[in-house]
Amino acid sequence: MNPLMMLATTRRVLGELRHDHRSIAMILVVPALLLTAVYFLFENETLPPGVPRTFDRVGLMMLAIFPFVVMFLVTSITMLRERTSGTLERLMTTPIHKADLLFGYALAFSIMAALQSLVATAVAYLVFDLDIQGPPGYVVMIAVINAVLGVALGLLCSAFARTEFQAVQFMPVVVVPQILLCGLFVARDRMNDVLEAISNVLPLTFSVDALQEIAANTEATPALWENAGIMAAIVLGVLVLASLTLRRQTA
Amino acid sequence: MTHIAKHKAEFGTQAEIGTQDAEPSLTVAIEVVGLHITRGRTAILRGIDCTVNQGKITGLLGPSGSGKTTLMRAIVGVQRITRGSVKVLGRPAGSPSLRHEVGYVTQDPSVYPDLSVESNVRYFGAMYGATAADITEAIAAVGLEQFARQKAADLSGGQFSRVSLACALVSRPRLLILDEPTVGLDPVLRAELWDRFAGMADAGTTLLISSHVMEEAGHCSSLLLLREGRLMAQLSPAELSRRGRSDDLERAFLHVIREAESGEREAESGEREVRP
Known part of the structure; x- marks a missing residue:
């Protein structure tokens, strides 16, 4: 690996995005708007005393899910364009290492994801008084790990799509099941055995578990670090798989 | 500058190195032997043997679909080879060290x-x-x-x-592979680019340039004529004029192609007569 080539790639990916003001605005603003919608959805709920608001549970999870979904889409389209426009093949004729390219991408989009989750987390805390035990810094950390997971899965899935139309179709396949089974809609211990078993191995599940740790404790717990560590390992594994789809030679 | 000086030095020593059969000689930049490339069931290249000299401009000419791009991709090392060998600057095509020395410009501009x-x-x-x-x-x-x-x-x-x-x-790059670099350029720019290529060749860079504009063939010191995945001839523009019986390289090329086609037809009809 060569850090200069990796940073050049990060700079290039961000440069491509920089001219696209509309995309930047959507990445930064849309999660905050959706969070607002969630807040008002549960605005009038009546709760017995001592029970936390639904917004504190659902809003918190959404903070981590947005970057995952958005970065998956942005990355799979960008990488698909790179594959179809010939720039990937051209890069493969230069001394760049595959890892420089993949980590360059991952770094660029995690910077975007960090900005996104800073905006969304700030809105959740400052505007809607998100009420959890743990500090917001850990929430942002989990959001960024989730974003990198989205980047890694996007890089991998772009190999199996020939057109942007197909690439978008990977969202219901890869992203939606994880959202359904991560514990957002139904607590995982109340799922049937099959669904719970699937849910146990889906990456997003670990980040929801991590967020619940943050919500319940004022300090970082070993379980938080364990979940974050598993997520990081999954991200690395997916990136390795993605690197196998980058071929220097094609038929 | 040191880069160019290095090329000149290498270029200067070619006389002492002599012929190419012994060790990988510095005078030969690309050596293609028995190259077959099949994609799916289609044979794209069917047994190509050719050499490209260092510090020269070599033109790769042929009708569209003749395999020009596939041959170039094999030389750059991004094309999977079915059979045969491609050596570039003395190393197998696609060797990691070649990525520092070979430049490739695809037909469709690949930039952001x-x-x-x-x-x-x-x-x-x-x-x-x-x-x-x-x-x-x-x-x-x-x-x-x-x-x-x-x-x-x-x-x-x-x-x-x-x-x-x-x-x-x-x-x-020491070796520059250009796939139809002058398509869509006006005549003034085209002339400027060819001057530029000639200057680079003088400084020791090897250039392999594909084109379907025959008048451009005159800028090359050697021509590879490709047709239906086979190398019809490797010759100089002067030899092409002679074989095609025309000073107009486009007409000469057409003549050579028609000759090859009628030759094939005769061969086919000959085969048919032999069979019962």
Whole structure:
């Protein structure tokens, strides 16, 4: 690996995005708007005393899910364009290492994801008084790990799509099941055995578990670090798989 | 500069090195032996043998679909080879060390449309440790100085394809493979580019350039004529004129192709007569 080539790639990916003001605005603003919608959805709920608001549970999870979904889409389209426009093949004729390219991408989009989750987390805390035990810094950390997971899965899935139309179709396949089974809609211990078993191995599940740790404790717990560590390992594994789809030679 | 001086030095020693049969000689930049490439069930290249000399411009000519791009991709090392061998600068095509020395410009410009000309050249330059001066020079070489800060997508088609060329020039390759680099360029620019290529060849760079504009063949010192995946001939433009019985290279080329086609037809009808 060569850090200069990796940073050049990060700079290039961000440069491509920089001219696209509309995309930047959507990445930064849309999660905050959706969070607002969630807040008002549960605005009038009546709760017995001592029970936390639904917004504190659902809003918190959404903070981590947005970057995952958005970065998956942005990355799979960008990488698909790179594959179809010939720039990937051209890069493969230069001394760049595959890892420089993949980590360059991952770094660029995690910077975007960090900005996104800073905006969304700030809105959740400052505007809607998100009420959890743990500090917001850990929430942002989990959001960024989730974003990198989205980047890694996007890089991998772009190999199996020939057109942007197909690439978008990977969202219901890869992203939606994880959202359904991560514990957002139904607590995982109340799922049937099959669904719970699937849910146990889906990456997003670990980040929801991590967020619940943050919500319940004022300090970082070993379980938080364990979940974050598993997520990081999954991200690395997916990136390795993605690197196998980058071929220097094609038929 | 040291780069060019190095090429000149290598070029100067070719007389002492002598013929190419012994060790990988410095005078031969590309050596293709018995190259077969099959994609799916289609045979794209069917037994190509040819050599490309160092420090010269070699033209790769042939009708569309004759396998020009596939041959170039095999030389760059991005094409999976079915059979045969391709040696580039004495090493098997696709060797990691060659990535520092071989530049490739694809037929469709492969650059980032959302980036400025300068950012594109800077990114590809970063793979070779190019300096700011190298970047400015590469942009000037393709005549895009006044567009350096413009987004590539906003340029005209001809300017856009020159961005792609600049991205290859910035690495100062020893071997430059260009797939139809002059398509869509006006005659003035085309002449300028060919002057540029000649200058690079004089400085020791080897160039392999595909084209379907026959008048451009005159700029090459050697021509590879490809047809239906086979090498019809490797000859100089003068020899092409002689064989095609015309000073107009386009007519000469057509003549050679028709000769080959009628030869095949005769062979086929001969076969048919033999069979019961």
